[in-house]
Amino acid sequence: MAALMIQGCGSDVGKSVLVAGLCRLFANRGLTVRPFKPQNMSNNAAVTAADAEGRAGEIGRAQALQALACRTPPTVDMNPVLLKPQSDTGAQLIVRGRVEGVWQAAGYQDRKAALLDVVVDSFRRLQAEADLVIVEGAGSPAETNLRAGDIANMGFARAAEVPVVLVGDIDRGHVIAALVGAHAVLDEGDRAMIQGFLINKFRGDPALFNEGRAEIERRTGWADLGMAPWLIDARSLPAEDAVVLDRAVGTGAGRRVRIAVPMLSRIANFDDFDPLRHEAGVDFGFVPPGTALPGDADLIILPGTKATLADLAFLRTQGWDIDLAAHVRRGGRVLGVCGGYQMLGRTISDPDGVEGVARSAPGLGLLDVQTVLAGEKTLRQTSGRLAISDAAFAGYEIHIGQTGGPDTARPYARIEGRAHGATSADGRITGLYVHGLFDRVEARAAILADLGACSDGVDQTERVDRALDRIAAVLETHFDIPALSRIAGLT
Template identity: 70%
Template sequence: MASLMIQGCGSDVGKSTLVAGLCRLFANRGLIVRPFKPQNMSNNAAVTSDGGEIGRAQALQALACRTPATVHMNPVLLKPQSDVGAQVIVRGRMAGTYKARDFQGLKPDLLATTVDSYRLLAAEADLVLVEGAGSPAETNLRAGDIANMGFAHAADVPVALVGDIDRGHVIAALAGAHLVLDAADRDRIKGFIINKFRGDPSLFDEGRREIVARTGWPDLGMVPWVHPARALPAEDAVVLERRARADGDRRARIVVPMLSRIANFDEFDPLRADPDIDFSFLPPGTPVPGDADLVILPGAKATLADLAFLRAQGWDIDILAHVRRGGRVLGVCGGYQMLGRTVSDPEGIEGPPGAAAGLGLLDVETVLLGDKVLRAASGRLLDGDAAFSGYEMHIGRTTGPGVARPMLVFDGGVADGAVSADGRVAGAYVHGLFERGDARAALLAPLGVAVSPGDHACKVDAALDEIAEVLERSLDIDAIGRIAGL
């Protein structure tokens, strides 16, 4: 079995996309490929085929490998609930909520878990492509590390280090990593990759030679700015700042407030990509525009905390005014819970125990109790009778008179969600409702917009093939294969 770990000089240097592209590249060559990330931190998660949850990037990479996603592909997932604490998901299931300092004590056991999951994947694959997290050069975090070099040594996996030239100082980033890493960590790196280059690549030939001279690491190639990557779901909320501005004059304006613990925001990618929709995320402090046609309240990792955050931005007042003007509102998962009369967390599952009044736009109440629901979902929308497919990922049960007017019905006949009497406010627990073209068209028909046809998943799959082709041209794939042990 062959393996290679892609680590980076920082977060958002393109590790997830490179691993996804390499997964598709080697899968297209006929190899059995599996993705792996020992530890991830993200509130964008995906439901797996074995009934758990993992980071969205690993689910995408599984798609690139043309294999179902499993909990072993991301055995440790941290879902931030506050600035100092996170929910810890181990092999797809919640293991508890910990402050950052307390989490350190879990790492020895979690390292053993990650290595075991990796070996289970390795036993069924020709190649395992591993993604690191953040940077191995964060030497203050090296002790007990399970995300980068700690895992690489424990599992005996070679490493390729990625530098992001779009940020600038890429020579310093790679040479600086070489300087601060200890000898064993330096030796585990078998080559470097320059990512996100724009312009004439020959202009950086001297820079690449200097990196080789300063580090001794082989140059594995330079990847240009890969435009098809825009079609891929993003995992880190940092990218939302770049998506906050919509451009052009389009037929319908849709806005999504950027809650502080926004979750699964990639489900809105089909709207962002549609040329007939003016879509934007609203940064904190930005009012809901008066000409918005639809406001979508997204999922939230901590519903009560984000309900308070929403009020702190004045968005509650804006949304109520939007509805009075005849505008429409859709709530997804936590956003659906916020639209009701009350939300209560008596056991402190998502934070300190408490309760708060919702926006009162739907005649429902939510109590955050019970096991977390994690499952794929499919069925039909009751308005438009279009088929949808998506997934549920939530804690809480929603009841009240409003559920007598459900938004959708699952295969098998169970209803979900609620719709206001005038039909302008709706909510449901299902994520991914905009993925299928027919469901997207039905949901947006009241706005008078004819959406682009086709399922968004087809665009993502095509983008993976395009990225694989770019990597084939840009990287020394033979050298990468040798390093991995192919």
């Protein structure tokens, strides 16, 4: 069956967006398309539907977006190996949607080759159900120090015999050097897998880079398959890499309500807040380390994190606990999501050392609840209603730990008729475990109305779906789609 792998000259060159756009392009042509990423490293995860045994799994959110682009539900085979960083040297290993333990970076490099069979098997399963599988690489194949045992780029491409197209990011500069340099350092077998190159993120008159594209062709022998302009609609898609948060700041111009989210060191599932960034009535911004939480915020949201205790300590080193206390004294509101909800309580205990060493720590004390990090990870898609407004929401849970205490008697939400989350006695401090809370316009509008703002009335899924169609249309005119189809084996 047909397959094509999109690799890049580095991280954040736009591979995920281009794969999503190509998935939608070919799906719009009536093909059955599936996305695939052998190995991903991200704390932005999505939850798949439960399988026949009633077990849900987790994959990278980029693959969930690409599944949406294909108009198909996400499955664990779309991202069989997921690494979720918990520290500078260690990460939780997820294999086909389930936790396989915590691996240190050095040890993982030695053992990852053993996962190649799993990766190829998942790929073959997708091939069996699709006309076309579009594969996304990770990082760059030119990182030759990581080539031994590789399962993310050329190691996979050669094992599964999938042709490769290499993407260069011209917005970074040095794109000629990046592509020609990759050609120079790859060994002969890896180099032979690359059938052409694409340029991404060009601004201005494309004719100005015709000479540059011709030089890349001359120096590499690879086919020039097109150049994408700066894709404005990509801003409507959920970002996978936390690097984008540095650019995610509110303008404040003509906005009514200010919402701030501190950038925790292991922030997770930060696309929870994408719908707020699009609201004209909201001045939304991520607050970077070294910056005080804004004193005029109406709502501060503590986000999810891959390491609750470590990020609670990080929050305190930034002085954000002091800022939060002052915010609450001024009458401000606080919402905790997942790990942020756990931080708002009186204590967090980790008796089994789930996050490293067994320990406990005092929480922020803004909710009268306690959390114990123990038991099996909760993974499920979920829907319910906000307790006060009865507004509907749909999202997912992905966490370890159970939270209980007096403030849970005032739940923030109800899921399948059961109480969920907690609310302080004065109603200004709330928390819950649901990601995707703002995606449905009904819940988002109710939350914003409580703050004094009106919603734009657009469901996030609808916004993303329209953006995918527009991106696909741009790629149709800027990429050599017939050549890409031939390379993939469609013609």
